Amino acid sequence: AQSVTQPDIHITVSEGASLELRCNYSYGATPYLFWYVQSPGQGLQLLLKYFSGDTLVQGIKGFEAEFKRSQSSFNLRKPSVHWSDAAEYFCAVGELDSSYKLIFGSGTRLLVRP
Amino acid sequence: SAVISQKPSRDICQRGTSLTIQCQVDSQVTMMFWYRQQPGQSLTLIATANQGSEATYESGFVIDKFPISRPNLTFSTLTVSNMSPEDSSIYLCSARFSGANVLTFGAGSRLTVL
Incomplete structure (x- = not known):
């Protein structure tokens, strides 16, 4: 069965420090992978996606993620965190067939120290 | 960019009552879905909303509810x-x-049931 694991419930980083949020997936075929961010009181905003091709994908707000098939991972990175990045981050795996369903990880809450 | 509007944005409801949430999109869509996010949890797909026919429910969710x-x-x-x-x-x-x-995704409707 498909699943997504985000092993870190909370992560705290200092403003200006680098960030890596972990995501591991279980999927029978080539996965379609997504990172969404949810700020307090907001809906989910798509940060980036991976469908195929270059395994390093760039997203909005300076985020990037790398697909590593051998490790079944799709970790999210940012070289320098801003206070406004404090939010909940969700990794998701999806099917792009007729069902178009997404399975979400449990989320990682990012806290940013001044 | 495409916009999804939901209302109400939040509500406090009494046990035993029912509440209807509305979702309006501002341009043509091919598929619509409803997700639930329980407190401190990730998102779970409730159902796919099919135009003009019964929705397709995920395991654990039923039409009566x-x-x-x-x-x-x-x-x-x-x-x-x-x-x-x-x-x-x-x-x-x-x-x-x-x-x-x-x-x-829309911004969500936060329901509190007392």
Whole structure:
């Protein structure tokens, strides 16, 4: 069965420090992978996606993620965190067939120290 | 960019009552979905809202509890029936817009059941 694991419930980083949020997936075929961010009181905003091709994908707000098939991972990175990045981050795996369903990880809450 | 509007944004409800959440999109979509996000949890797909026909429910969700309508391409409703405190959650509408390979989410409707 498909699943997504985000092993870190909370992560705290200092403003200006680098960030890596972990995501591991279980999927029978080539996965379609997504990172969404949810700020307090907001809906989910798509940060980036991976469908195929270059395994390093760039997203909005300076985020990037790398697909590593051998490790079944799709970790999210940012070289320098801003206070406004404090939010909940969700990794998701999806099917792009007729069902178009997404399975979400449990989320990682990012806290940013001044 | 495509916009999804949900209302109400939040509500406090009494046990045993029902509440209908509305979702309106501002352009043509191919698919619409309803997700639930319980407190501190990730998102779980409730159902796919099918235009002009019965919704397709995921395991663990039933039509009697979560009736869904989609009378046209750009509008859907989710009703949470006979509510109990366990139904306190954020309910999110999402859609795949025509020509897009990603899901866009509304800001969510936060329900608190007393």
